[in-house]
Amino acid sequence: MTQCDVPPAVRPTRTRAGGPRLDRSRDAAIASAVVQVLGRAGYAGLTMDAVAMAAGVGKATIYRRWSSKAELLLSVMDVVVAPVLDVPDTGSLRGDLIALLTEVVELFGGPSGRAIRSLLGAVIDDPVLQEGCRRLPLANWDAAWGTVVGRAAERGEVGAGAAGTVAAEVGPAVLALRWLVTGRPLDDAVVAELVDHAVLPLLRRP
Template sequence: MSVPDQATSGARGRPMDARVDDAIIAATTALLAERGYGALTTAAIARRAGVSTASLYRRWSSKEDLVASACRTIVADYLSPDDTGSLDGDLTVLVRNKITALSGLLGVVLKSLVGQAAHDPAIAAILEREILDVTTAHVAAILERATARGEIGAGYDVSGTADLAIALVTTPLLLRADGPSAVARLVPERIAGQLIAALLRP
C-alpha cells in the first residue's frame, strides 16, 4: 500500500511510522465499505486504526484527504508498470488487475464514492484526479509502447481508450445488482480484445 505524500515526516522532521499510515488507510477503506462516505468520521477511522485523532491529523488534514489516499490505493492495486512486450499483454494485465481489485472490498468502496460524487463536487474531483487521470496516464504509457513497437499507428485517442477501459469494468460494478461479483465474472482477455478492436478501427 502506498504512503500518501503528506505522511512522510512529522511536524519536527521525525519520520512517520508507515505501519500507522497503512492502518489508517485500511481503516478508512473498511469503514467506507461498511458505512459509506456520509457516515465516515475521522474519530471512527482513528478508533478502527487504533491510533489517536492527533496522529491521524498529523498525516492528513481532512476526511477528504484520507479518501483521496484511499482512492490512490485503489488505483495502485490495478496499475502495473510492467511491460509485457505486447499491447494485448499490457491491456490484459491492466484489465485483470482492475477486475481483481474491484471485485472485492475496493469495488464496494468505489461504488459508494461514485454515489457520493453525484452530489459532492469535492469527491467527484478526487475520483477524477486520483482514478481517471492516473488511469489515463497509465493507458497513455501502454499505447506509447505499442506505437514504438509498430502495433498501432499514431493518432489514437488516449482519453477515449482509458474511458472505455474504465467503463467496461465499472459499468457492471455500478449498474449490476451484485456489483463486485459481476466484475469478478468479466474475462480480461475479452475486454482487452475489445479495446484493441476500438484502437484499430479506421
Template sequence: MANTRRRGAELEDAILRAAAAELTEAGYPGLTMERVAHRAGTNKNAIYRRWPHRAALAVAAYRHLAEETLKPPDTGNLREDALTLLRAINCGQTSPAARVLRSLLTGVGDEPDLREQLHEQAAAGGTAPWLAIAGQAVASGEARPGALHPRVATTALVLLRNEYLTRGLTTVDDEVLVEIVDEVYLPLVRA
C-alpha cells in the first residue's frame, strides 16, 4: 500500500476544509481540535503546529472559505467591478462563510484570542479583492494611485458593513449599494 500521508498545502487545505465544515455544522462553540483532526484525517499535533489555538484555526477556516467564494471581478470598468464585488458580498450574507462569520462574532465577547484574530482578519481579509480592482483601475487610468491605500480601496466594503451593523440587516437593498459606489467610492478613487 502506497504512503498517502499528506503534507504542506494539501494537509493545510484538508484541515481548513474540515474546520469550516465543523464551524458550519456546530458553530464556534462546538468547534474542537479533536473533531477537526478526525474529520481531516490527521492528528491534533498537525493542527497545533499551524494554529496555536482554536480561535486562530477558526478564523483561518473562515478566511479560506471566504476566499474560495469571493474572487475580484475584472469587467474593465471600475464602477461595474465595485458593484459586482459589493453585490457578491451582499448576496453572500446567507452563504456558509457568512454563517461561520456570524458564529465567530457571537463568540467574541468571551474569548480575547478570538477577538484579536477577528480584528486581524478584518484588517487584512476583505482587503485583497478591493486592492485588486483598485489596481486594475489605476493601471487603466480610471483611478488615482492613492486608491491603492487599503483604507481607501475598502471604503465601499466598510460602508456596507456599517449598514449591516447599524441597521441590523443581513442584506442591503441594491439601491444602497449603487449609492455607496456612485456617491462615495467612485468620487474618492477616480483619477
C-alpha cells in the first residue's frame, strides 16, 4: 500500500460543533499526510501544523475538525494503519497463504509500516492510543484468514474448524517479530518457509 492508495473515507472520532465536513479528496489528503509525517518525524513530530502543510490544507481546516493530534490520529487510524487486506484466490490454500502473507510483508515495508513503527513508542503511555492501535495493520487479518481457510475447507484441504486454531496467529506473529525486533529478512523465501513448515502443518493436524 502506498500513500496514493490511502482510501478516501476518513471517519472522525469527534468533530467540533459547527465544523464543516470536508470533501473526500481532502480527507484522503489528510490521511496520507498523517502517514507521511509519522513515517518521517515520528509521533513527537506529528503536529497539526505539519499535517496541514503535508496535506496542502489550511491549519484552520485541521483545527476546526480535531482538537489534538491524538484525536486526529485516532480518526484516521483505520486508513493509516489498518488498510483492508486483499483476499487472494489462487485456487489452493498454500497459494492463498503465500499471497496473503506476502501482502503483510509489503504492508510492513510501506508507508503504513513506517508510520506504525513511529507510533508504537507513544502507544505505551497513552491508553487512548492503545485502544485505537488495537486496529493496527493486522486488524483485518482475521477476516482475510477466515475467508482463505474457509475456502480451503470447502475444497477439502483442511477440516471445518481449522480457521479457529492457533495457526491463524503464527504467520503474522513471526513476520511481526522479524519486522519489529530481530531485523531478520522478510522476503519470499521466508514467507514460503513459514507457510510450508509452520502454518500448513498446524492447519492440517488432526
